[in-house]
Amino acid sequence: MxxxxxxxxxxxxxxxxxxxxxxxxxxxxxxxxxxxxxxxxxxxxxxxxxxxxxxxxxxxxxxxxxxxxxxxxxxxxxxxxxxxxxxxxxxxxxxxxxxxxxxxxxxxxxxxxxxxxxxxxxxxxxxxxxLEKFAGSIFWVLINKLSDTKIPHNxxxxxxxxxxxxxxxxxxxxxxxxxxxxxxxxxxxxxxxxxxxxxxxxxxxxxxxRRAELMLQAITSFSGKPLEWLFYFGLTISFFSTLFIVYLVAQKIIHQDEVQLGWTSIVAINVLILGVISTFLGIIGIYIYKIFRQVQGRxxxxxxxxxx
Incomplete structure (x- = not known):
């Protein structure tokens, strides 16, 4: 042996x-x-x-x-x-x-x-x-929630x-x-x-x-759930945005000039949308990069x- x-x-x-x-x-x-x-x-x-x-x-x-x-x-x-x-x-x-x-x-x-x-x-x-203990616990809980492969903690x-x-x-x-x-x-x-x-x-x-990079590597290598979450989150944002637009239109029709749709609210909404889109593109980009690395064959x- x-x-x-x-x-x-x-x-x-x-x-x-x-x-x-x-x-x-x-x-x-x-x-x-x-x-x-x-x-x-x-x-x-x-x-x-x-x-x-x-x-x-x-x-x-x-x-x-x-x-x-x-x-x-x-x-x-x-x-x-x-x-x-x-x-x-x-x-x-x-x-x-x-x-x-x-x-x-x-x-x-x-x-x-x-x-x-x-x-x-x-x-x-x-x-x-x-902090080390807390971060470690969060990591193992998160990876097991996201992944189909169950990994023992610690x-x-x-x-x-x-x-x-x-x-x-x-x-x-x-x-x-x-x-x-x-x-x-x-x-x-x-x-x-x-x-x-x-x-x-x-x-x-x-x-x-390096620990943060390892956590990102673990999650994106063993789970597609972040992409699923993006889809559902996007649907949720779209649904409430539509309701908000309907509400504003209804308020404008009912109260007319009493309702002022100021620049502040418009800018705030645009900034929120920009942040959400940037986050989505970042997560999608990580997965695309992983595909790129895999097909390179290095x-x-x-x-x-x-x-x-």
Whole structure:
């Protein structure tokens, strides 16, 4: 039995020494001698790649995949999964927020139930301040309300997967990648285990802007409901606008010169309509752009060099 450990590199140098030590301890605990450590360098600006090139001299199981630039976390994960050759694939972030030792729990759980294809981690209680917890809760509620694919709340990157499951996941040819949704769209028998995340050393590489982009990517990649909402909202606006016009005409006929249809009300209505139209066009434009990206047929990431 061979296990592939897949992780990505972006400003990861400060974590790597401890990460490698802890993942090797976990592999020893499950008595796994046949393994590979796959690190995908997602355009990391520090010397993570150089550090691992040196460590590879001592640990030949390390495999390095150097991407030509920063393509994004989910795209880098895809590349790592494509090059994993193990019977099981363990996906994990190397920032040590989730201890590598969870591999032992995932492996034991999968061994206790041969029907399982995936064992994944989730947070029972989200870490962070009130704003982070609130925003995270809103995200998971919103994505499940909008999407036909039901995704467990507060899932983590960390998961142990069978080779069959990984191959099925990689068959999806999405140019607009949201792995959190894709991993549950493919189905299979999956089970979650509660994991308590630790505190990251240093600032997270997921800024507020990147989190917002991920939320937009998730919603527009897994749901057409925003477009449906635009249609119904447009009908509602049209209906009440028609009623308002009928009301104004009736008032003018009944009261004649007593009713003044001033410029202020006309300008206010025009500004409202302009705002609504701009919002509608923006949402439609996002979907059109996603179609454009899909039909381009470009690879999601480009590999510069592989160190095997």
């Amino acid at each position: 061979k296990i592939s450990i897949v992780t990505t590199l972006y400003k990861s140098k400060i974590f790597l020494e401890q990460f490698i030590a802890e993942i090797q301890i976990a592999l020893n605990q499950i008595q796994c001698l046949d393994y590979e450590l796959i690190f995908v360098n997602d355009g990391s600006p520090d010397d993570s790649l150089q550090f691992l090139i040196e460590r590879k001299k001592e640990i030949p199981q390390i495999k390095l995949i150097d991407l030509s630039r920063n393509f994004g976390h989910h795209y880098a994960i895809q590349v790592g999964l494509e090059y994993a050759s193990g019977n099981y694939v363990f996906l994990i972030d190397n920032d040590l927020e989730t201890p590598p030792g969870v591999l032992v729990d995932f492996y034991n759980e999968m061994n206790s139930d041969n029907s399982l294809d995936v064992v994944y981690g989730y947070q029972e209680v989200r870490k962070g301040n009130f 899932i983590l990157t960390e998961r142990l997967m069978t080779k069959q499951y990984v191959e099925s996941l990689l068959r999806l040819q999405d140019a607009n990648v949201f792995l959190g949704g894709m991993m549950y769209w493919v189905g299979f028998n999956q089970k979650g285990l509660p994991i308590k995340k630790g505190q990251r050393k240093g600032a997270s590489t997921y800024s507020v802007k 690879p999601n990431a480009i590999i510069k060099k592989i160190y095997e």
